[in-house]
Amino acid sequence: MSLRLEVNPIACAGHGLCADLLPELIELDEWGFPIIHERVPASLAAHARRAVSACPALALKLTRAPAARRETRGAQPEPAARAAR
Numbered sequence: 001m002s003l004r005l006e007v008n009p010i011a012c013a014g015h016g017l018c019a020d021l022l023p024e025l026i027e028l029d030e031w032g033f034p035i036i037h038e039r040v041p042a043s044l045a046a047h048a049r050r051a052v053s054a055c056p057a058l059a060l061k062l063t064r065a066p067a068a069r070r071e072t073r074g075a076q077p078e079p080a081a082r083a084a085r
Ligand code: SF4
Pocket: 007, 011, 012, 013, 014, 015, 016, 017, 018, 019, 032, 033, 034, 054, 055, 056, 057, 058, 059, 060
């Protein structure tokens, strides 16, 4: 299971603490607000949880990333694609 890190830009107060705790995934913009690389590798999951817990504005959230879409063998094309042929 992969994780995804999100910030609520309304709640975020731009403290910058998260970037100190998780510099691998969070940079600060020129105003001190976080720019987040959303996909969290398993090796950084514990650090991401710590950053979420430490955010004084409760603006960070860790969720499960949607599973990668898999192609199904033998799948039929969509009707619109068939009509275009
Ligand atoms: S620690 Fe929380 S409030 Fe501070 S910049 Fe990061 S997300 Fe925003």
